[in-house]
Amino acid sequence: MAKAAQTAIKPTRSEDYPEWYQQVIKAADLAENSPVRGCMVIKPWGYSLWENMQRALDDMFKATGHSNAYFPLLIPMSYLEKEAEHVEGFAKECAVVTHHRLEPDPNGGLRPAGKLEEPLIIRPTSETIIGATYAKWVQSYRDLPILINQWANVMRWEMRTRMFLRTAEFLWQEGHTVHATSQEAIEETERMVNVYADFAENWMAMPVIIGSKTPAERFPGAIETLSIEAMMQDRKALQAGTSHFLGQNFSKAQEIVFQAENGEREFAWTTSWGVSTRLVGALIMTHSDDDGFVLPPRLAPTQIVILPIYRDQSQRAEVIEYVESLRKELSEQTYAGSSVRIEIDDRDMRGGEKKWYHVKRGVPIRVEVGPKDIEKNAVFVGRRDQAKSFGISRSEFVTSIDKILTEMQQSLFDRALELREKNTVEITNEKDFRDFFTPKNEDQPEVHGGFANCFFSSEEQLDSLLKELKVTIRCIPRDADEQTGTCFLTGEKTTQKAIFAKAY
Amino acid sequence: MAKAAQTAIKPTRSEDYPEWYQQVIKAADLAENSPVRGCMVIKPWGYSLWENMQRALDDMFKATGHSNAYFPLLIPMSYLEKEAEHVEGFAKECAVVTHHRLEPDPNGGLRPAGKLEEPLIIRPTSETIIGATYAKWVQSYRDLPILINQWANVMRWEMRTRMFLRTAEFLWQEGHTVHATSQEAIEETERMVNVYADFAENWMAMPVIIGSKTPAERFPGAIETLSIEAMMQDRKALQAGTSHFLGQNFSKAQEIVFQAENGEREFAWTTSWGVSTRLVGALIMTHSDDDGFVLPPRLAPTQIVILPIYRDQSQRAEVIEYVESLRKELSEQTYAGSSVRIEIDDRDMRGGEKKWYHVKRGVPIRVEVGPKDIEKNAVFVGRRDQAKSFGISRSEFVTSIDKILTEMQQSLFDRALELREKNTVEITNEKDFRDFFTPKNEDQPEVHGGFANCFFSSEEQLDSLLKELKVTIRCIPRDADEQTGTCFLTGEKTTQKAIFAKAY
């Protein structure tokens, strides 16, 4: 029997994808479960990635005219009573603050005291509290539009959690805008889903499909929800960002009313849009391999790590001097409009161990430099997206660094797109649909399925089949041509066509 | 009787300082009270100032070797039971989460359901939850030091709140570090209070005194608390940042234990340090005047606002073209290492109203440009720190912008330092102490007092006098020479000397 190749992550993706995901997070030192149920600790390497995501997104939000602001963490319970559909969607599982003090209990411990007159809940999303504030700010059409974003923590009491993908507390941004007309609000909703798609594709190297959600999958209270959907390596879909056109639903519940130019009092039109630390989970599952995390260069906290190699202190002096000058030269290069981010790792550690440390963390480029390389004025380069390392002259490496990183970023995108295209099918009948979404081994399901493009006539009719197979309608792609076909379940004529997939 | 000068803010500082503070916040559009008790909404102009503060501080933290990470919002109640002194200081007034669900109540409203087995509290500060995590991370001296910072929201159930200065929820950063030796931890504590002083003086233009807190004023559980103290314009002190040497108190409570190089198991040495949105309150009270907010140029979201002036559309085209080219030219200038931040305000609004809008918001430089200025290739400049405006040639203005902003930043600092020096006294007896801290009009206290440098022999002996006068010991200044004097209260010989003041 041929010996299996050694991998840094065990199990591999094909052996046990969910467990592989957890092991990549651990090996890359991204996060860990906290002692508080369902909440995670985001460790420095994971958090610096999130900081890079935040910075890029924040620049894009500001370039599209938005400002940041901050609204309260706690929401009075009565606010949630106002918008029935929204409560149904969010209020069920949330953290409820009922007391404002701790006092000693008779057993030497503590107990809650100071009961609040009205319970407060930790925001699961901020439409209600922000809407109540906007109602005070908006008087006239001259006060519109309001274009505000908030970076914040939110909390949803999820029963089953998975790091980055679904946690009780998570970090996100939520944009909340108010407009004088339906048309403007719709344009805003589309503008922001486009910003998300731009970020996903050009920063995360993650191809996405923009589409609209069917009624059952919409944000509670929204007229329309647009989303970006990506295919993970296990062929499941991940909703990576949403942008909601809320119509006048929230403005009516919260009385966001303005005097129009014609003097009439009108309810405003609102939107909301958000992405979260879930994007880190998406990034992990899009690019990582059986050796660990793979970072797209544009988001990598460290783009190049230099590993000095030497036998003794006299060699060390020479090598360190050389790598310091190399670092300086490299940091003067730019990639994607910023200085290249370089780290020298001179920790006292075995060479192999040190190399794998950075492989598992996903650093795009490793550069080894020892006395022999210095003699030849060359460096030994390992690319995280390729198995083989190669020698290259120092000057060629320095001048081509922008090109190499650009090529890596593109190759990650291409590889992810290829995976998606290879696993996207057109399905026209129930049998094929069942086959596509049923693993051969139910006990330990193998990677299977993908995106199925199907005509369908009614969401309700599909309900039981989708529940049975654990499949959802991901979206009606925006760019699809108007076509007529037959429903894969009923054979009825229809023009509705959507992407079906299992999803995170 | 001479007519009082018109001011944009009513009341003035001398008429009613606390109310003036609220009115400046309102006029500058910085924040407002939210519908949630004790919590504020930070509006875009106020938040962009906080973003600039964050960016500068974050760069300083990273330059001193720290990384950011994120820890849970909620802390199990049992964690607070471990460190007795800390609970005493923080657990008393905090938001307690007792349920994780809302369910319909019989009256058509909602009510808490799903009672938690163990109550959770919203972090008032994170020593306990972060310490519990560090206990898992630290095994050996090789794992040390841990140098981590967190940007987060925290909550303390304050009874009397005031925007930015004391709110139930506030934004802050909290550094939490772990070291192998006492010496290293003490150095870290000092390093970070120096970073805060550097930021306060060189970014906020706010002179501060670095000192150590007396035992009664220390952070609950700390061995030593260092702080920076600033004098506000009403001569009260404001503690603007603190850095705590926690010794082994927290590591013992949370079992942060490591194997030392000699093989022995030892408790680690920890520190914590933080500044908050309180700094915005400090900034307002340090520089603002009776016309509103005054921003130090280095932190101003907009450093220059250009106000185009024209009578009709044909003039408008010419003026707008001119100011756009002026903006471009100015944005190529740098000030304090960054591009100059410029805004053109072409809103349809009366000229006077528009000018005062920016005065009240504290924009450092206003530039008016109309057809006559364009003819002369000149601009009309108003500096926020001076009453008079002046004409200047365009080219001279552009080339001197760095010089002007630098001068403004310095002049704000100098003015604040002068105020502090003028209102700092040496006091050697009780009568002078009482006089200094007693307003002439008790019903509506005038601005009075300041910083009193006094020898004292025992904090306990002073307790009732300080309570009576509402005075506190601010700090024992770090740079004070070792001196001997007599206690202002008892006449006893002593070497202890501190700054006494009323404080926020």
Ligand SMILES: [Zn+2]
């Ligand atoms: Zn709703």
Ligand SMILES: [Zn+2]
């Ligand atoms: Zn304590």
